[in-house]
Amino acid sequence: MRLFKWSKMHAVFIPEIDAEHQNIFRLADELHQAVVGGAPADRAQALLRELIAREEDHFAHEERLMRSTNYPASAWHKGQHDTVRKRVKEFAPRIEGGEREAALLLLEFLSGWLRDHIRLADCMMAAHVRNYERAQAVLAS
Numbered sequence: 001m002r003l004f005k006w007s008k009m010h011a012v013f014i015p016e017i018d019a020e021h022q023n024i025f026r027l028a029d030e031l032h033q034a035v036v037g038g039a040p041a042d043r044a045q046a047l048l049r050e051l052i053a054r055e056e057d058h059f060a061h062e063e064r065l066m067r068s069t070n071y072p073a074s075a076w077h078k079g080q081h082d083t084v085r086k087r088v089k090e091f092a093p094r095i096e097g098g099e100r101e102a103a104l105l106l107l108e109f110l111s112g113w114l115r116d117h118i119r120l121a122d123c124m125m126a127a128h129v130r131n132y133e134r135a136q137a138v139l140a141s
């Protein structure tokens with residue numbers, strides 16, 4: 001079963017954000033396939049580190065965007081990112097220790113979280129950013 005499959009339903013219509021989401025889905029899917037398929041632990045750990053790094057870059061990118069456009073719901077949105085940061089901190093040492101079950105639990109959590117977060121919080125933020133940029137363009141013209 002594929003836990004991570006990006007589709008148009010996940011689009012937020014900011015090309016860089018959509019590209020980052022697609023990359024996160026691809027890495028999470030690779031990690032999931034590796035864990036389910038019994039790949040060597042070092043392969044799963046390398047993928048996990050890459051996934052965590054790309055996800056942190058992505059959260060930081062969205063948080064910069066929210067700050068620079070004075071997004072009113074940024075604290076709520078960042079709180080959702082912090083939930084993932086906390087989960088990853090809890091689970092990463094167990095996964096690094098070779099606990100396959102911990103990797104599966106984290107991936108299951110992430111799969112539901114990404115779907116819900118992108119479809120609500122990221123879509124709301126992206127709509128705000130697009131409106132903000134349109135308004136700035138009008139002001140500048």
Ligand SMILES: [Fe+2]
Nearest residue numbers: 062117121122
């Ligand atoms: Fe987000």
Ligand SMILES: [Fe+2]
Nearest residue numbers: 021058062122
């Ligand atoms: Fe996002």
